Amino acid sequence: MASRTRNTRRTQNVAASQIEDDDEPGPSTRRSAGRGRRSTPQPEVERRDEKLPAILNYILRHIASKVPIKMSQLQQLSGGNNNEQNQRVAAVMELLKEHYGIELKQLPGPGKRLICIADSPIASAYELTKQQRPVYTLLYIILTFIFMRQNVVEDEQLFRFLNLMNIDVNETHSYFGENLKKLIEETFVKQMYLKRERQPITSFSEPKIQLSWGPRAEAEISFDDIIAFSAKLFREDPSFFDQQLNMARRLANPEAYTQRTPSETSSVDLDKDWTEQDLDLSDVEASQLENELG
Amino acid sequence: MDKVRRAFLRACINHSCLTYDLIDEILTPLCEMHKVTKPNGTEEIKSFVAEIEQTIKEFHQALTFIKHPVSGQDYLVYYLTDPTPDIHLHPNLTAEECQYFSILLDKVANNEECKCLWNMAYSGIDFKNSAKPPKKMRMQELLNEWIDSGYFLEDGDYIYLGPRSILELEFYLRTNYSETIKECMLCRHLVLWDIKCSECDIKLHRNCIRKYLRTRSNCPSCNKQWNTRLSV
Numbered sequence: 001m002a003s004r005t006r007n008t009r010r011t012q013n014v015a016a017s018q019i020e021d022d023d024e025p026g027p028s029t030r031r032s033a034g035r036g037r038r039s040t041p042q043p044e045v046e047r048r049d050e051k052l053p054a055i056l057n058y059i060l061r062h063i064a065s066k067v068p069i070k071m072s073q074l075q076q077l078s079g080g081n082n083n084e085q086n087q088r089v090a091a092v093m094e095l096l097k098e099h100y101g102i103e104l105k106q107l108p109g110p111g112k113r114l115i116c117i118a119d120s121p122i123a124s125a126y127e128l129t130k131q132q133r134p135v136y137t138l139l140y141i142i143l144t145f146i147f148m149r150q151n152v153v154e155d156e157q158l159f160r161f162l163n164l165m166n167i168d169v170n171e172t173h174s175y176f177g178e179n180l181k182k183l184i185e186e187t188f189v190k191q192m193y194l195k196r197e198r199q200p201i202t203s204f205s206e207p208k209i210q211l212s213w214g215p216r217a218e219a220e221i222s223f224d225d226i227i228a229f230s231a232k233l234f235r236e237d238p239s240f241f242d243q244q245l246n247m248a249r250r251l252a253n254p255e256a257y258t259q260r261t262p263s264e265t266s267s268v269d270l271d272k273d274w275t276e277q278d279l280d281l282s283d284v285e286a287s288q289l290e291n292e293l294g
Numbered sequence: 295m296d297k298v299r300r301a302f303l304r305a306c307i308n309h310s311c312l313t314y315d316l317i318d319e320i321l322t323p324l325c326e327m328h329k330v331t332k333p334n335g336t337e338e339i340k341s342f343v344a345e346i347e348q349t350i351k352e353f354h355q356a357l358t359f360i361k362h363p364v365s366g367q368d369y370l371v372y373y374l375t376d377p378t379p380d381i382h383l384h385p386n387l388t389a390e391e392c393q394y395f396s397i398l399l400d401k402v403a404n405n406e407e408c409k410c411l412w413n414m415a416y417s418g419i420d421f422k423n424s425a426k427p428p429k430k431m432r433m434q435e436l437l438n439e440w441i442d443s444g445y446f447l448e449d450g451d452y453i454y455l456g457p458r459s460i461l462e463l464e465f466y467l468r469t470n471y472s473e474t475i476k477e478c479m480l481c482r483h484l485v486l487w488d489i490k491c492s493e494c495d496i497k498l499h500r501n502c503i504r505k506y507l508r509t510r511s512n513c514p515s516c517n518k519q520w521n522t523r524l525s526v
Contacts, residue, residue, distance in 0.1 A: 053353040053354045067386075099353075100304060101300030101303075101304065102304070118304060119300065120300075120301055123320075123326070124324070126320045127304070127308065127320055129442055129443075130442060131438075
């Protein structure tokens with residue numbers, strides 16, 4: 001639970017200052033707001049501002065769906081001029097952090113989208129609803145597999161691996177439910193848990209889809225959580241995965257690990273090292289795995 | 295303890311309606327993880343929740359314990375105190391799915407007994423020529439979600455209004471379904487099921503009339519002798 005330090009590698013904290021340094025092309029109100037600050041300083045948005053609960057509740061309503069929130073939607077809810085909008089959104093972010101332990105982090109790329117990250121991971125699967133539990137168990141299995149493969153896998157490799165666990169993404173699973181392919185390829189991608197990229201097509205190869213950890217997974221789930229989950233999934237001692245842990249830490253923080261030997265970068269060949277008998281996941285075992293989510 | 299309070303609040307928002315058993319299941323590993331003493335027993339849990347509620351009141355949110363008259367069970371409900379008409383406009387729901395919520399609410403609240411047969415929750419639903427009405431499977435899925443989050447309650451073959459609807463939509467129910475949903479004349483809160491006077495048919499909360507009859511023996515509405523049995 002402790003090692004969440006790397007989690008902010010790609011996501012950035014949206015502090016009030018960053019919001020003010022809005023580099024999006026837009027109306028030239030920024031200049032006029034700047035002039036306003038110089039002549040008559042704008043009062044800070046009151047914490048009792050009536051717009052704040054509306055923005056805050058809007059964010060809270062979007063948390064369960066895990067879909068990124070657009071900054072423009074929050075600004076629209078806030079109303080007022082640019083300066084007021086920025087101050088209100090910044091005030092809401094402070095309140096979310098103080099009272100709910102929720103941080104808003106800006107996603108990389110254009111369009112100013114935000115994801116909500118809790119200040120501590122869940123302690124048990126009981127914090128999730130009945131519907132969420134199988135979904136997150138499957139997500140952890142997928143993230144674990146990708147983690148073991150140096151954070152990039154082809155979708156076919158993943159589906160083959162899931163097949164070894166008796167999970168056919170094209171069929172309804174008695175524990176994980178139906179539409180698993182859609183859940184993996186669309187929902188997890190929209191929620192930013194998975195990144196799905198098409199490999200460049202060459203004249204010698206078929207088009208391939210690659211999956212890797214998305215920004216939400218990086219910000220929300222620590223390597224230690226994944227190692228603890230892997231130990232249960234593969235029925236091994238956590239120390240068995242030391243090599244993967246070191247490799248992942250090295251990938252996350254390359255400067256600190258420049259002097260390592262190349263042999264340490266090898267990954268465990270999951271297809272080869274584990275057989276169907278090792279991985280076949282019964283419904284009971286799948287539901288037991290959800291206890292490891294915390 | 296602050297981290298535990300915040301994590302518990304997040305779990306309450308996620309579930310929206312929690313039984314005491316679930317509260318205990320959430321708090322035990324949570325307090326262990328953060329190495330703090332777990333609030334034990336009803337009173338300690340209630341004061342722990344009250345402390346959290348103080349921090350969210352200003353954002354028009356509440357955490358309240360309510361005993362549901364139909365299930366007889368206590369629930370901790372997270373709800374909004376100023377629900378606006380788009381309150382159910384969840385980012386995961388389409389306009390038709392939101393409409394389904396309103397239709398279902400209408401069906402249950404317009405019924406004299408404020409209940410609806412389970413299978414009627416999917417049949418005879420008019421989406422007013424909508425291009426994309428939700429399929430039956432999706433309606434079942436949604437209803438299950440709304441039951442889990444406390445908007446509706448399932449008991450036997452019937453669907454009732456759930457603890458969250460009673461608290462969050464009190465004003466809406468009082469205003470729009472005044473024919474079927476009345477307020478208890480003793481406590482002024484909504485009364486949907488509970489107990490009826492055998493003479494004038496007025497609905498009252500079982501607990502309210504029980505207290506009232508400690509000192510009197512007549513119905514507070516018609517003033518005739520109270521004859522309905524108080525125990526369930």
